[in-house]
Amino acid sequence: MISVSLISLISYFLCVPLTIIMILWLYDDEKSYLKKAVPTQKTMCECDICLYHFTADKEEKFVRCPQCGNLMERKGAKRK
Numbered sequence: 001m002i003s004v005s006l007i008s009l010i011s012y013f014l015c016v017p018l019t020i021i022m023i024l025w026l027y028d029d030e031k032s033y034l035k036k037a038v039p040t041q042k043t044m045c046e047c048d049i050c051l052y053h054f055t056a057d058k059e060e061k062f063v064r065c066p067q068c069g070n071l072m073e074r075k076g077a078k079r080k
């Protein structure tokens with residue numbers, strides 16, 4: 001007959017469910033992170049004067065800084 005100590009049984013019945021819960025928790029956390037990532041048509045811009053960072057539409061050639069109101073040409077904009 002196989003003899004199993006009480007400590008081994010208790011540790012087994014504690015560790016296995018906790019490991020399963022941890023794996024499910026990490027999997028669910030990863031799924032919720034992927035849901036938050038939304039593809040967008042906006043890119044990051046930096047103001048030449050106040051160095052404020054903001055997002056602007058990819059198609060806009062000229063963007064206005066929301067912090068200081070500076071109108072500037074977007075770097076890397078496609079020229080037509």
Ligand SMILES: [Zn+2]
Pocket residue numbers: 047048049050051052065066067068069070
């Ligand atoms: Zn600015």
